Amino acid sequence: MADKRTPSADPRRAPNIEDVARLAGVSTATVSRSLNSSGRVREATRKIVETAARELGYTPNFGGQALASNRTNTVGAIIPTMENAIFARAIQALQETLAEHKVTLLVATSQYRPDREEAQIRTLLARGVDGVVLIGNRRAPSAYALLNARGIPFVLLWSAPANSPFVTIGFDNFGAAHDLTTRILEKGHRRIGMISGLTADNDRAFDRVQGVSQALADHGLSLSPHDLVECRYSLKAGENAAMQLLGATQRPTAIICGNDVLAAGALRAARASGLTVPDDMSVIGFDDIELATAVFPPLATVRVPHRRMGVAAGEHLLRWMVQGERPPSLTLPTEFVERASLGVAK
Amino acid sequence: MADKRTPSADPRRAPNIEDVARLAGVSTATVSRSLNSSGRVREATRKIVETAARELGYTPNFGGQALASNRTNTVGAIIPTMENAIFARAIQALQETLAEHKVTLLVATSQYRPDREEAQIRTLLARGVDGVVLIGNRRAPSAYALLNARGIPFVLLWSAPANSPFVTIGFDNFGAAHDLTTRILEKGHRRIGMISGLTADNDRAFDRVQGVSQALADHGLSLSPHDLVECRYSLKAGENAAMQLLGATQRPTAIICGNDVLAAGALRAARASGLTVPDDMSVIGFDDIELATAVFPPLATVRVPHRRMGVAAGEHLLRWMVQGERPPSLTLPTEFVERASLGVAK
Numbered sequence: 001m002a003d004k005r006t007p008s009a010d011p012r013r014a015p016n017i018e019d020v021a022r023l024a025g026v027s028t029a030t031v032s033r034s035l036n037s038s039g040r041v042r043e044a045t046r047k048i049v050e051t052a053a054r055e056l057g058y059t060p061n062f063g064g065q066a067l068a069s070n071r072t073n074t075v076g077a078i079i080p081t082m083e084n085a086i087f088a089r090a091i092q093a094l095q096e097t098l099a100e101h102k103v104t105l106l107v108a109t110s111q112y113r114p115d116r117e118e119a120q121i122r123t124l125l126a127r128g129v130d131g132v133v134l135i136g137n138r139r140a141p142s143a144y145a146l147l148n149a150r151g152i153p154f155v156l157l158w159s160a161p162a163n164s165p166f167v168t169i170g171f172d173n174f175g176a177a178h179d180l181t182t183r184i185l186e187k188g189h190r191r192i193g194m195i196s197g198l199t200a201d202n203d204r205a206f207d208r209v210q211g212v213s214q215a216l217a218d219h220g221l222s223l224s225p226h227d228l229v230e231c232r233y234s235l236k237a238g239e240n241a242a243m244q245l246l247g248a249t250q251r252p253t254a255i256i257c258g259n260d261v262l263a264a265g266a267l268r269a270a271r272a273s274g275l276t277v278p279d280d281m282s283v284i285g286f287d288d289i290e291l292a293t294a295v296f297p298p299l300a301t302v303r304v305p306h307r308r309m310g311v312a313a314g315e316h317l318l319r320w321m322v323q324g325e326r327p328p329s330l331t332l333p334t335e336f337v338e339r340a341s342l343g344v345a346k
Numbered sequence: 347m348a349d350k351r352t353p354s355a356d357p358r359r360a361p362n363i364e365d366v367a368r369l370a371g372v373s374t375a376t377v378s379r380s381l382n383s384s385g386r387v388r389e390a391t392r393k394i395v396e397t398a399a400r401e402l403g404y405t406p407n408f409g410g411q412a413l414a415s416n417r418t419n420t421v422g423a424i425i426p427t428m429e430n431a432i433f434a435r436a437i438q439a440l441q442e443t444l445a446e447h448k449v450t451l452l453v454a455t456s457q458y459r460p461d462r463e464e465a466q467i468r469t470l471l472a473r474g475v476d477g478v479v480l481i482g483n484r485r486a487p488s489a490y491a492l493l494n495a496r497g498i499p500f501v502l503l504w505s506a507p508a509n510s511p512f513v514t515i516g517f518d519n520f521g522a523a524h525d526l527t528t529r530i531l532e533k534g535h536r537r538i539g540m541i542s543g544l545t546a547d548n549d550r551a552f553d554r555v556q557g558v559s560q561a562l563a564d565h566g567l568s569l570s571p572h573d574l575v576e577c578r579y580s581l582k583a584g585e586n587a588a589m590q591l592l593g594a595t596q597r598p599t600a601i602i603c604g605n606d607v608l609a610a611g612a613l614r615a616a617r618a619s620g621l622t623v624p625d626d627m628s629v630i631g632f633d634d635i636e637l638a639t640a641v642f643p644p645l646a647t648v649r650v651p652h653r654r655m656g657v658a659a660g661e662h663l664l665r666w667m668v669q670g671e672r673p674p675s676l677t678l679p680t681e682f683v684e685r686a687s688l689g690v691a692k
Contacts, residue, residue: 074473076452082434084636091428095455099462104469106422106452109441116445123450127420127473235636264640271642290430290581294610296617296642 024052035315073103075317076124077133080112080202084233084261085289087135089306090157090313094133097314103130112232114201118143125150131317137161137168138203153320155313158204160331167320168329169312173204176302176334177211177256180284183336184254185219188345189282192216193245193252194228195238195262205230205258208286212256227252231262238265239272246273253281253345260285260292263299267341278343288337300342305332370398381661419449421663422470423479426458426548430579430607431635433481435652436503436659440479443660449476458578460547464489471496477663483507483514484549499666501659504550506677513666514675515658519550522648522680523557523602526630529682530600531565534691535628538562539591539598540574541584541608551576551604554632558602573598577608584611585618592619599627599691606631606638609645613687624689634683646688651678 021028026049034041034049041049075098079087095105108124110117117134121143124132132147132154144166147154160170184192194212197205213223229244231237238261245252246269257263263285270277277283277297285292285301292299309332316327367374372395380387380395387395421444425433441451454470456463463480467489470478478493478500490512493500506516530538540558543551559569575590577583584607591598592615603609609631616623623629623643631638631647638645655678662673 072473074469082428082437082453083431085429085431085434088428088431092455104454104466106454106470106473107428108450108452109438120450123420124452127418127452235640261636268640290607291637291640294581294614294637294641 019056020049020053023056024049071130071321072128074127074129075103075105075131075133075314076120076127076129077105077107078110078117078120078124079107079135081109081233082107084259084291086233086259086261086287089289090310093307093310094314095310097311098318101318103318112198112201114139114143118146121146125152130321131155133157133313133317136203137164137166138201153317153326155316155327157309157313159207160329161203164329166329167316167327169309169316169332170330171305171309171332171334173207174211174214176304176336177208177286178215179211179334180286180302180336181212181215181256182218183338184256184282184284184342185215185221187254187282187342189252189254190221190345191250191252191254192221192223192227193248193255194223194257195241195245195255195266196228196230196258197233197262198230208258233259233261235261235265235268238262239269240265242266242269243273246270246275251281254284254342255281256284258286260287260289260299260301263301263341264291264295267295267297267299277341280346282342282345284342292337292339297340300339301337303335303337305334308332365402366395366399369402370395417476417667418474420473420475421449421451421477421479421660422466422473422475423451423453424456424463424466424470425453425481427455427579428453430605430637432579432605432607432633435635436656439653439656440660441656443657444664447664449664458544458547460485460489464492467492471498476667477501479503479659479663482549483510483512484547484552499663499672501662501673503655503659505553506675507549510675512675513662513673515655515662515678516676517651517655517678517680519553520557520560522650522682523554523632524561525557525680526632526648526682527558527561527602528564529684530602530628530630530688531561531567533600533628533688535598535600536567536691537596537598537600538567538569538573539594539601540569540603541587541591541601541612542574542576542604543579543608544576554604579605579607581607581611581614584608585615586611588612588615589619592616592621597627600630600688601627602630604632606633606635606645606647609647609687610637610641613641613643613645623687626692628688628691630688638683638685643686646685647683649681649683651680654678 017028017031020031031049034046098105108120132152134156135158137156137159156166156168158170160168160172196209199206216223229241231241255266263283266283275281285299288301288303292301312330320327363374363377366377377395380392444451454466480502481504483502483505502512502514504516506514506518542555545552562569575587577587601612603612609629612629621627631645634647634649638647658676666673
C-alpha cells in the first residue's frame, strides 16, 4: 500500500466515522446510531462514542452531501421568551450544532402569544429559512398549514405527545411532573400547593399540572382550585403566588413550581414569611437551569435535557434539510434532582 | 365645524401627539423629545409623557411615513449569548418597540466570538434586514465595512464611547464601575478583589476593570494582577474565581464582580468557605438582572438601563430606516443599587 500511515497519523485529514468507531471500540453502525440521537443505543455507549467523536473533532457529514446552493443555510427558531434563560441552553446547543455545518440560527420570541408566533413563522418563511424550530406542539392548524404548504422541515421541541403527526424532540412533561409529585408524597407531604405557568397557550405547563394532579389522585388526594395558582413565569409572579398559597388557612408543606424561576420566587416568599426551607416548607422547581443552584437552598427540580434537545433538533433538521428524509420523533429522559429545598414533611 | 367631538371622544380614532401633550400637560415638542429618548427632557417630565402615551395607546408614527414596501420589515440583532438572560430585557424591549411597527426582530448569538459575529452580520445582510443591532463598539474594521458598504442603519448598544463614528446607545461602563468602587471604598474596604469577564473581546468588561482600577488609584490603591481574575460569564466560573481570591494570604473584604452572574457564583463560594456575606465579606454585582434579587443576600449592583436601551434602539433604528435620518448617539444613566450583599468593612 502506498500509504501505510494509520488514519490518525495525519492530523490534517478530517476524522471519519471509522476513526470514531475504532477509538470508541464499537461498530460504525453504533457510532451512527449514537450520534443520530436515535435513542436505540445504551446511554453508556452513547457517552463513549460522543467522547471519542469530540476528542477527534468528528462531525457527521450526512452522507457526504453538502448543503445545496439553493439553500439559505439559515434555520429559524421561535421561542416563547429570552427571559430567565429557560430556553437558552437548548438554543445554544442547537446553534452550535448548526454552526458546525455553517448554518446560521436566527431566533425570534413570541412572548407566549400564538398570534405573534404565527406572524413570525410567516416572516421566517418570507426571509427564507431552510428549517424551523418551534417550542411545544399545541397551536392553531393555520400555523401548521403555513409550514406544510411550503414544505419546510420543522421540528417541535419541549414536548413528546403520543401519535403526533409532526416531528417532536422533547420529553414527557406529564410523566416528569407525576414522578416528582410521587417523590414528594414519599417524603410524607400531603398538603401540596402548585404554582404553574399560564396553561392556556402552553401545553408544557398544562401537562405538568395534569401530571401533578394525577399523582395526587393516585394517592387519594386532589389538587383543589385554591391549591393551584397560575401566573406568568417571573420571579415576582412566583413570589406573589407563593404568598397567596401561604396565606391559606391550611398552608401547604410543599409547593411544586412549574419552573425554577417560580420556585426561586417561592423561596423569597418563604423567607419573607419567616419560614425556613425545607424545615418549615419544601419548594420544588422544574428545568434545572443555572438559577436552581444559584439560590439558597438549592432547588430540588427536574433536569430537562436542554442540551440534548438542542443537539438532536440540529441534527434532525440538518439531515432532513440535506437528505430530504423526515427524521423520527424523539423522546428524551428527564431526571429528578434531589437537593436541599425538598425535605421530609413535619 | 362638522365634527365637534373632542379628540378623545372617539375611541376608534388613533391617538395623536396632541392628545398625549394635552393629557401630560406639556407641549407637543416636549412629547416628541421625551418619546425620542433624545435626553433633553427632565426625567420626571419624560415619565409623565410616557405614562400618558401608554395610557392613550399612542405610538409615534415617524411623520406619518409607513415602512416602504421595498423593505423587509426585519431587524437583526447579534448578541453575545442568551445564557444568563443578560441581554434578554433589552432585546425584549427592542422587540416590543419594533413589533408596534410590524417589524420583526431576528436574533443571532455570537458566543462573544468576533469571527462568528462577522459571519452573522453577513448572513443577516444576505437574508435582507432593514437594520442591525450589535452589542459593544470594539470590533474589526471589516465588520463595520460590511455594514457601511450596504448602507444599512445600525446601532451599537451597551457602551457609550466618546467620539464614536457610529450611533451608540449605551452607558458609561468605566464611570459606573468607578462610581461603585468609590462607594465600596467609602464603606472602609481596602482589600478589594475583582472577578471580570474576559476582557480581550469585550469592551464593556475591559472598561469596567479600568473604572475599578482608576477609582482604586484615586485612593492610592491598586488592583494587582492577583487581585483580578478573568473568567467567562457563568455561575461556576464566578464561584471558582472567588475561591481563588479567597485562597490568597490576604483575602479581600470585598469582591467586585463584572456582572451579577459572577457575583452569584461568588456568593456560593463564600457560603462554601463558611463566610457570611456581608459580615465577613461583601460581594457586588453589575447589571441588576432578576438573578440579583433571587440570590441571598440580594446583590448590591449597578442598574443598567436595559429597557430604555432596547426601546431607544428600536426608535432610533425605525426613524433611521423610515426617514433616512441618522439619529444621534445616546448615553443613558446607570444607578448604583445598594443591597444587603454590601456591608461595612470589618
